[in-house]
Amino acid sequence: MERSFVAIKPDGVQRKLVSEILSRFERRGYKLVALKMLQPTRELLEEHYQEIRAIQDLKSKKFFQDLITYMRSGPIVAMVWEGENVVKQGRAMLGATNPQESVPGTIRGDFSITVGRNIVHGSDSVTSAQKEIGLWFREEEISSWDSNDHIWLYE
Secondary structure (H helix, E strand, O other), X not given: OEEEEEEEOHHHHHOOOHHHXXXXXXXXXXXXXXXXXXXXXXXXXXXHHHHHOOOOOHHHOOOHHHHHHHHOOOOEEEEEEEEOOHHHHHHHHHOOOOHHHOOEXXXXXXXXXXXXXXXXXXXXXXXXXXXXXXHHOOHHHOOOOOOOOHHHHOO
């Protein structure tokens, strides 16, 4: 089974959308295998954004320091979800990075207006997911368990 990293950003936590986001993934049929709330360090965030934007040097971008400040402005809920095609489908559930391009029914389409406050992050590839999960979680923080609904979700 594939795994994906999803993080509810400070605006999503402050707006009390944690349970809504969790329930959407659970209702879809994905299995939560890791969850924690934390206030990330600058170092963790810099490494995270370097990983997901390896092509660009984000540190030199004007918005980078604002992004780090925003992401440190409150707690983040970090999660690992497991299931068939969870990276691609998880991204579809989140909606476009720019909420103005997100359709209603997606998390960003229902709850956000601007890119700078788009509520949630999700891995954009299986490779990114593996790197992000390793960055945000120690191996012993990830649970491996059998879900009783597996036979109702997969052939």
